[in-house]
Amino acid sequence: MSIAVLGVNHRTAPLEVRERFAHALHEVPGALARVLEAGAAGGVLLSTCNRTEFYLAEPQEAVPEAVWTLLGERLSGRGDRGERSAQPYGYAERDRDAVRHLYRVSAGLDSMVLGESQIQGQVRDAWETSRPQAGPVLHRLFQSALLVGARVRTETKLGTGTASVPSAAVAVASKIFGELAGRSALILGAGDMAELAASCLVAEGARVTLVANRTYERARAIAEQLGARALTLDEAWSHFADTDIALCSTAAPHAVVTWERVAPAIAGRGGRPLCILDLAVPRDVEPAVGQLENVFLYDVDDLQAVAGQAAAQRRGEIPAAEHIVNEEVERFWAWYGGLAVVPALKEFRERLDAVRAVEVDRALRRFKHLPPEDREQLDQFSKALLNKFLHEPTVALKAAADRGRGYALLEALKELFGLERGDGP
Amino acid sequence: MLVYLHLAALGLYGLSAALALAPFAGFPVASRRWTLWVAGVGAGIHTVGVAQLSLVGTGPALSVLAWCLVLLQIGSELLLRAAAVALFTAPLAGGLVGLALLLGLAPGAQPSAGRNMWFILHVTLSVLGLALLALAFISAALYLLQFRELKAKRFGQVFQLFPPLERLDRLNHVALVAGFPALTVGVLLAVGYAVRYAGGMHVDPAQLVWGSFTWGVLGWTVWVRVARHWAGRRAAFASIVGFAAVVLVYVALKLAQPGTERFL
Structure with a gap:
């Protein structure tokens, strides 16, 4: 019995590699089926933008190869089996280390943004999607991983503060407006970061009312997603008079939001604050705009400074979080060891009983003169003797399992008596 | 008794001020419940003291002003989560109570009952x-x-x-x-x-x-x-x-x- 994890993450592979490994939800059952065919009792595939990991119960020797081949195909392109190997980007952990790995992932300890909570939902989704193929051990493992993640977030401050640029943007806007519910936001440009920050603002109750872009079609596509009105950039400047938050993320090589373009509109705001979040590199907003009365201008560096402060605070919580993870790993391993004891003991008993039966049969063949009652007595005697011999080890193994040390003894038992190898009489 | 009540209130306002100022000195931020509790108990004791004042003279007037400030501090925190108000109100209230004690809490004549x-x-x-x-x-x-x-x-x-x-x-x-x-x-x-x-x-x-x-x-x-x-x-x-x-x-x-x- 064993548990393993094989995969790649943001520490081992760059984005352009990771994005090739990412599996859409509908691809998960097929990928898992291929890996399980190589010999495993259950599997869960966790695939996010930062990681693709196969969690496997009782994997056979051929399984790692199957995983790297499957990922290698995605790296090389469809129908191009194994030309490029995925293994150099990957890692593998077994048993306790595999359990610890999942618990750290679920707690946000292994995330790119330390302590981020999105991963917990992704672990849950992976478990839900893979449930038919997970098997009881991984079912229990993922259930406990979610509890560990929740416990770490409740008992430590690992999840507090704003540790990413989009969440820092929300924090800064919140320091100006308090509640963001009902605040209007204007998006300038169609960058991914602006879209992400906009979704964070919307999650806080802000309304994206306008989306402006150099090309009207692209603006309309995003505006439709957000229930906003699309504009061209030239139409946007006058709306600086009434919006509360402006999110800028165009791909322009120079500043597009200049003093001349927006100062007249801002002058008509009547002292209401305007928060401009410039997420573009190079910057979209001329620094002079930030000098206007009641305008609060922040660029990516400013927001990274806010996020960096939170990250520093979160780093201080790592020892407490790791302590919880280690505690829960031991708890799971105690359960897992106990789970393994029952079938192993059964096999152990059956193996010795088979030896006993063979030896009794051999003896009875030599004592053909014995009447049936005596033959029966001899058989009973051998059974009683076997039970006496097995009593102490059985009790000791069950007690060790209760104390969470069953797995080690079990391994010794398997090694000594050749269990699971098919050795024997 | 009046003086002791004011001294107790002064101590708790001082503690409230210390809790408000602690994060600026590198100490951890005190929990909201704890800061409210300290200010609330201080205001409660102070209320008993204020009820016994004649309200005539500078000392009693300063004591009532301090009492009102702490009640407003608690109200601001409860209604608008403006805990930072305590940065000003707590030391100010403590100072006013201290000054009231120095000036005397019953310096003048009592107004007639009617x-x-x-x-x-x-x-x-x-x-x-x-x-x-x-x-x-x-x-x-x-x-x-x-x-x-x-x-x-x-x-x-x-x-x-x-x-x-x-x-x-x-x-x-x-x-x-x-x-x-x-x-x-x-x-x-x-x-x-x-x-x-x-x-x-x-x-x-x-x-x-x-x-x-x-x-x-x-x-x-x-x-x-x-x-x-x-x-x-x-x-x-x-x-x-x-x-x-x-x-x-x-x-x-x-x-x-x-x-x-x-x-x-």
């Missing part, structure tokens, strides 16, 4: 109006500090611990709008008290000048906020200038007419 209710209401509402003007000043000061940090892109303790700008602006608005009617009724009660019990408007000129001036200043700040729609930084400056003027005029009048038997 006049008590007029007098208690006059003092309580007038001091409440003044405390609300002080709260407007505090929220304005916090606003300007937070505004400066946000403009300068400094994301330190002020950014993290002070309330958002809009919330501070709302607190300033609410304090002024609530303070004006309280002070108006307090002043009207003083006029009624003088007419009914003093046989006409024979009021000390200093009291008349300061009372009218304070009422005028509070009225002006409310007018610019409500009628002229001043908000944000401009309204904050108006509150600070108004409160500073009220304090300066009081100090000037008190220096001209020293003594602790009367508030003025």
Whole structure:
């Protein structure tokens, strides 16, 4: 019995590699089926933008190869089996280390943004999607991983503060407006970061009312997603008079939001604050705009400074979080060891009983003169003797399992008596 | 007993001030429940002390002002989560209680029993109006500090611990709008008290000048906020200038007419 994890993450592979490994939800059952065919009792595939990991119960020797081949195909392109190997980007952990790995992932300890909570939902989704193929051990493992993640977030401050640029943007806007519910936001440009920050603002109750872009079609596509009105950039400047938050993320090589373009509109705001979040590199907003009365201008560096402060605070919580993870790993391993004891003991008993039966049969063949009652007595005697011999080890193994040390003894038992190898009489 | 109650309140206000200031000295932020509990217990003990005051003289008036400030601090925290108000109110209340103890808590004659209710209401509402003007000043000061940090892109303790700008602006608005009617009724009660019990408007000129001036200043700040729609930084400056003027005029009048038997 064993548990393993094989995969790649943001520490081992760059984005352009990771994005090739990412599996859409509908691809998960097929990928898992291929890996399980190589010999495993259950599997869960966790695939996010930062990681693709196969969690496997009782994997056979051929399984790692199957995983790297499957990922290698995605790296090389469809129908191009194994030309490029995925293994150099990957890692593998077994048993306790595999359990610890999942618990750290679920707690946000292994995330790119330390302590981020999105991963917990992704672990849950992976478990839900893979449930038919997970098997009881991984079912229990993922259930406990979610509890560990929740416990770490409740008992430590690992999840507090704003540790990413989009969440820092929300924090800064919140320091100006308090509640963001009902605040209007204007998006300038169609960058991914602006879209992400906009979704964070919307999650806080802000309304994206306008989306402006150099090309009207692209603006309309995003505006439709957000229930906003699309504009061209030239139409946007006058709306600086009434919006509360402006999110800028165009791909322009120079500043597009200049003093001349927006100062007249801002002058008509009547002292209401305007928060401009410039997420573009190079910057979209001329620094002079930030000098206007009641305008609060922040660029990516400013927001990274806010996020960096939170990250520093979160780093201080790592020892407490790791302590919880280690505690829960031991708890799971105690359960897992106990789970393994029952079938192993059964096999152990059956193996010795088979030896006993063979030896009794051999003896009875030599004592053909014995009447049936005596033959029966001899058989009973051998059974009683076997039970006496097995009593102490059985009790000791069950007690060790209760104390969470069953797995080690079990391994010794398997090694000594050749269990699971098919050795024997 | 009166002194002990004030000493206990002083100790708890000091603790409340220490809890508010601790994060700026590198200590962890105290939990909201703990800060509210300390201020609440202090205010509770102080309430018992205030109930025993004669309300005549500078010491008792300062004690009531401190009591009102702490109650407003608790209200600000509970209603607007403006915990940073305690940065100003807690040391100020502690200082006022300390000063009241130094000046004496029962320095003057007792008002006669028949006049008590007029007098208690006059003092309580007038001091409440003044405390609300002080709260407007505090929220304005916090606003300007937070505004400066946000403009300068400094994301330190002020950014993290002070309330958002809009919330501070709302607190300033609410304090002024609530303070004006309280002070108006307090002043009207003083006029009624003088007419009914003093046989006409024979009021000390200093009291008349300061009372009218304070009422005028509070009225002006409310007018610019409500009628002229001043908000944000401009309204904050108006509150600070108004409160500073009220304090300066009081100090000037008190220096001209020293003594602790009367508030003025």
